Amino acid sequence: MNVLGEAFRAALASLNAHRLRSFLTTLGILIGTMAVIAVVSVLQGFSASISSQFSDLGSNTLTLEAVNEQENFRSGQINTLSFDDVDVLRYKVSGISRVAPIISTPLRGASYKGRNVTPQVLGATEESQYVLNIDTSIGRYITASDDKGGRRVVVIGTEVRDELKMPENPVGEFLLLGNEWFRVVGLLEKRGEIFGFSQDNRVIIPFSVARSLTGIFDRTFMEVSFTITDLTQISQVRERAIRAIRTNRRIAPGKEDDFEIKAADSFVKQFEQITATATAVLAGIVGISLLVGGIGIMNIMLVSVTERTREIGILKALGATRRDILVQFLLEAALLSLLGGIVGIVLGLLAGMGIASLIPNFPPAHVPVWIMLAAAGFSALVGVVFGIAPASKAAGLDPIEALRYE
Numbered sequence: 161m162n163v164l165g166e167a168f169r170a171a172l173a174s175l176n177a178h179r180l181r182s183f184l185t186t187l188g189i190l191i192g193t194m195a196v197i198a199v200v201s202v203l204q205g206f207s208a209s210i211s212s213q214f215s216d217l218g219s220n221t222l223t224l225e226a227v228n229e230q231e232n233f234r235s236g237q238i239n240t241l242s243f244d245d246v247d248v249l250r251y252k253v254s255g256i257s258r259v260a261p262i263i264s265t266p267l268r269g270a271s272y273k274g275r276n277v278t279p280q281v282l283g284a285t286e287e288s289q290y291v292l293n294i295d296t297s298i299g300r301y302i303t304a305s306d307d308k309g310g311r312r313v314v315v316i317g318t319e320v321r322d323e324l325k326m327p328e329n330p331v332g333e334f335l336l337l338g339n340e341w342f343r344v345v346g347l348l349e350k351r352g353e354i355f356g357f358s359q360d361n362r363v364i365i366p367f368s369v370a371r372s373l374t375g376i377f378d379r380t381f382m383e384v385s386f387t388i389t390d391l392t393q394i395s396q397v398r399e400r401a402i403r404a405i406r407t408n409r410r411i412a413p414g415k416e417d418d419f420e421i422k423a424a425d426s427f428v429k430q431f432e433q434i435t436a437t438a439t440a441v442l443a444g445i446v447g448i449s450l451l452v453g454g455i456g457i458m459n460i461m462l463v464s465v466t467e468r469t470r471e472i473g474i475l476k477a478l479g480a481t482r483r484d485i486l487v488q489f490l491l492e493a494a495l496l497s498l499l500g501g502i503v504g505i506v507l508g509l510l511a512g513m514g515i516a517s518l519i520p521n522f523p524p525a526h527v528p529v530w531i532m533l534a535a536a537g538f539s540a541l542v543g544v545v546f547g548i549a550p551a552s553k554a555a556g557l558d559p560i561e562a563l564r565y566e
Contacts, residue, residue, distance in 0.1 A: 190507070192453050204525075
């Protein structure tokens, strides 16, 4: 330990004696680490934001969606779900506790006292509040009696309220959707944006009303989320639901499904996988600069060995072993690289926060602690790896020849 402590102090003294050269030497490591941390912080911040947006959907929630390929859109034969599919899930599949269909209506314009806005108009049942964790900050949500009675009531998002300059508490106000008047009964909690799309520029009306507004069509653009009673039976319930929906849609045996049932958090998992891959690729590309910085450290350390040849000869004459010299120069290279890495991490965090703040509505940058520790450790490792050659050269010098060196 005494030897290591002395080698550490000697390495610090050497770096301090040549501060400018040490800074320029570690600049490659500093820039490389800063770039890696900046890129990772922005991607991780975006990933964390997306995960939090979907975290409200429990692991026991499944979603039924129609599947459409490019050929469907080209031919105009677009697959949609039917209202019978909803009833099948609700009444014919055991193990399902709540079913929440969400229907997209043809209504788009909303008017209030001469002001207009174009929100997304959705039809939903009371169950959607629990299945999708939708809540109100003022007033109430759609109820079963609203749905059963076909009441013209609406729950609006905060952006709709603000754009139409409605009162802070809009409950009781009347809103014109298309050619229909609706009474506001609630204000949705603010949810922000996801992928650049506002979740607050929408209004929700009773499912039965939305269904009547679709006209004579039995099929419409809709998705159905439902919860499983027993989480351990989620695979079995999913298989039962698939069989029931296939039967209802008259899909022949051996023919592919024109729908899919997936876990609510599957999108988050896929997105996190994509983000992790992108992070690894970008970090690998930017990390090449760390190797360039390592080569710079090796070159400067080789110059340093030449400059300090007489010093090395004196140390060996005083009893320093080959191992002592090797450890001192390796520590010096590792410290040089580690200091550059630490400064790079700090600057990378600041750069990531700056980039995130410059992009409108972009989530704040975020870097897990383990990534910062890994970056610092990798920086030190680069110094050690590229410091081996100079350290070996220094340790292998003949003391007599070193003392004669001019």
